[in-house]
Amino acid sequence: MAYPSPSRSGGPGTDGSRTVSSRLLALLDVFTAAQPQLTLSEISRLAGVPLSTAHRLLGELSAWGALERGADGRYRIGLKLWELGSLAPRGLPLREVALPLMEDLYEATHENVQLSVREGAAVVFVERICGRGAVPTLTRVGGRFAIHATGGGLVLLAHAPPEIQEQVLSETLQKFTRYTIDSPSKLRRVLAEVRLRGYALSDRQVTEDAFTVAAPIYGLSDEVVAALSLVVNHQGAEPAYLVPLVLSTARSISRLLGAPGSQHSEDARYLRN
Amino acid sequence: MAYPSPSRSGGPGTDGSRTVSSRLLALLDVFTAAQPQLTLSEISRLAGVPLSTAHRLLGELSAWGALERGADGRYRIGLKLWELGSLAPRGLPLREVALPLMEDLYEATHENVQLSVREGAAVVFVERICGRGAVPTLTRVGGRFAIHATGGGLVLLAHAPPEIQEQVLSETLQKFTRYTIDSPSKLRRVLAEVRLRGYALSDRQVTEDAFTVAAPIYGLSDEVVAALSLVVNHQGAEPAYLVPLVLSTARSISRLLGAPGSQHSEDARYLRN
Incomplete structure (x- = not known):
């Protein structure tokens, strides 16, 4: 029973006023314990980021290691993010x-x-x-x-x-x-x-x-x-x-x-x- | 004895050709087990991101929860990133x-x-x-x-x-x-x-x-x-x-x-x- 995160940044909406960085973070925000693996279109829809932008940013996140792609093409959180998260003093x-x-x-x-x-x-x-x-x-x-x-x-x-x-x-x-x-x-x-x-x-x-x-x-x-x-x-x-x-x-x-x-x-x- | 990460994205350099997202990720990349807490100027220097840009992006990362600031003003990895990292299937x-x-x-x-x-x-x-x-x-x-x-x-x-x-x-x-x-x-x-x-x-x-x-x-x-x-x-x-x-x-x-x-x-x- 996951408790919904109260600190979600951004919400659905595709207004052009959102910064690139807020969109990048919104793409990461859609991954949850209930939905740890998602397709490009699911991520785009949940994050409220247009498909083409989402595709480009997901590419950058994957190249960096924040995300990994499974054999089925779905995205999931990558080990790099786990390694970085392991540095959180409270973790x-x-x-x-x-x-x-x-x-x-x-x-x-x-x-x-x-x-x-x-x-x-x-x-x-x-x-x-x-x-x-x-x-x-x-x-x-x-x-x-x-x-x-x-x-x-x-x-x-x-x-x-x-x-x-x-x-x-x-x-x-x-x-x-x-x-x-x-x-x-x-x-x-x-x-x-x-x-x-x-x-x-x-x-x-x-x-x-x-x-x-x-x-x-x-x-x-x-x-x-x-x-x-x-x-x-x-x-x-x-x-x-x-x-x-x-x-x-x-x-x-x-x-x-x-x-x-x-x-x-x-x-x-x-x-x- | 930490082994240097071979997958560091970007390097020092402040050329304008780097995308916002690559700069954002470069800011996160400077945190290591050896240096888990860093000041704004240290992060700016290590990531090769101009001070003003670094300041703005660190603000966004902190608001989202990827980073936290200690009582001494230094930045460190936030619990939010640890939570997100905990979803990595291989972690x-x-x-x-x-x-x-x-x-x-x-x-x-x-x-x-x-x-x-x-x-x-x-x-x-x-x-x-x-x-x-x-x-x-x-x-x-x-x-x-x-x-x-x-x-x-x-x-x-x-x-x-x-x-x-x-x-x-x-x-x-x-x-x-x-x-x-x-x-x-x-x-x-x-x-x-x-x-x-x-x-x-x-x-x-x-x-x-x-x-x-x-x-x-x-x-x-x-x-x-x-x-x-x-x-x-x-x-x-x-x-x-x-x-x-x-x-x-x-x-x-x-x-x-x-x-x-x-x-x-x-x-x-x-x-x-």
């Missing part, structure tokens, strides 16, 4: 630091372990380790999801700038299950709790059987840069057992990222309760 | 299929497990699990390396189109250690052996202490789409024990990718010897 470098500790958490629990970051008002999953027998999840590495439903999303939203919080609170809160938070006042309360407690719980808010514990990961300037989540079956889920596990791993990752640790006193407070 | 989707089996191999050995694909005449590492106490390696996820030195590279080169093989054979073969293959005739012999045996060995050819066993991963059309490597300390490395481990995991990944299995008879031949 692979974060994940390279976090993965060994995520593996330790996985070994200890054999449950789903996920790492996510915020992009605007959406949550993007940067890494996940799926437990073989663990509860199924809907997330995908590189994929977006609604920020108000997932545990990681609640952590990231709780620590997002006020304007992002207000944006999410003012929009319709998509319902995934009957447990998904769909009222702004409830969401506001939950976000305050997340800040107070230092972790988030998402009980069957994305799928009917998943229970998530998520905790913030802090960066160099002590800002929240990511969220770590453990997703288990809601039946038999024991927060008292799961929360310290997630908090301790999130703290370890924060420490490796150079976060000043003294300001995470909420964690210690939880453990004293 | 994350391959890795999503392979990772669980790579984890099994890691659990069984606690050595380095790597997944690589070929991009032109270079090898690109798509995934790696590093054993904690295992021998250090020079690879990076999303990073390139010389195809003639690594075990995965030898597998990929052995199954590459003839023109790619001839290109590599005609270029200077960079030496990393005194064991790196540096003669075209030796390399030709090794590639023939790799095809015959169904796996590659790289004994201290990248670092003085690493021994690699690599095997091909086949895709839907029974073409080699990736290589799986196990990198261990060369001291005490036992090919007779390591080769079947790598071959069996590579076969399992090929099977999950839908490869017609009947044509991999080399594996069985090895096991009968």
Whole structure:
């Protein structure tokens, strides 16, 4: 279940006022997880770029390596773009630091372990380790999801700038299950709790059987840069057992990222309760 | 140790004949693992794009999300590009299929497990699990390396189109250690052996202490789409024990990718010897 990207640049329309660069980027924008391979005419139509212009620009993008053509002639994202994307500090470098500790958490629990970051008002999953027998999840590495439903999303939203919080609170809160938070006042309360407690719980808010514990990961300037989540079956889920596990791993990752640790006193407070 | 990208588009030069799109792509091209954060003037100089043009195009790239600006004003690759790159069929989707089996191999050995694909005449590492106490390696996820030195590279080169093989054979073969293959005739012999045996060995050819066993991963059309490597300390490395481990995991990944299995008879031949 892909969550629509809110930051699509340009839209359909073939007015001559669009710059070449905006057209080039619009051509890339039409590729999604749901439609990763497209024909020339599909790309032209979806991007709102005339066929001849699209053909020429797709040629340039392919020569550079941003796109590749399959045996069937359809275009798809090329490895070059993946290589370039791997330089995004909030993508692979974060994940390279976090993965060994995520593996330790996985070994200890054999449950789903996920790492996510915020992009605007959406949550993007940067890494996940799926437990073989663990509860199924809907997330995908590189994929977006609604920020108000997932545990990681609640952590990231709780620590997002006020304007992002207000944006999410003012929009319709998509319902995934009957447990998904769909009222702004409830969401506001939950976000305050997340800040107070230092972790988030998402009980069957994305799928009917998943229970998530998520905790913030802090960066160099002590800002929240990511969220770590453990997703288990809601039946038999024991927060008292799961929360310290997630908090301790999130703290370890924060420490490796150079976060000043003294300001995470909420964690210690939880453990004293 | 990053291997220089052979597919850089454009070079320095500010002639007016370059198209807007080629300039836009040249601006992205200057970001590397060694220089992931750059100032406006650095980007302008490295890309050979006039400052004012660079400033305008960087603004467009930032608005779209391809780039982000840090607190220090420097540009870096944005998460949006990482998300888009994650759609490259040879990047994350391959890795999503392979990772669980790579984890099994890691659990069984606690050595380095790597997944690589070929991009032109270079090898690109798509995934790696590093054993904690295992021998250090020079690879990076999303990073390139010389195809003639690594075990995965030898597998990929052995199954590459003839023109790619001839290109590599005609270029200077960079030496990393005194064991790196540096003669075209030796390399030709090794590639023939790799095809015959169904796996590659790289004994201290990248670092003085690493021994690699690599095997091909086949895709839907029974073409080699990736290589799986196990990198261990060369001291005490036992090919007779390591080769079947790598071959069996590579076969399992090929099977999950839908490869017609009947044509991999080399594996069985090895096991009968």
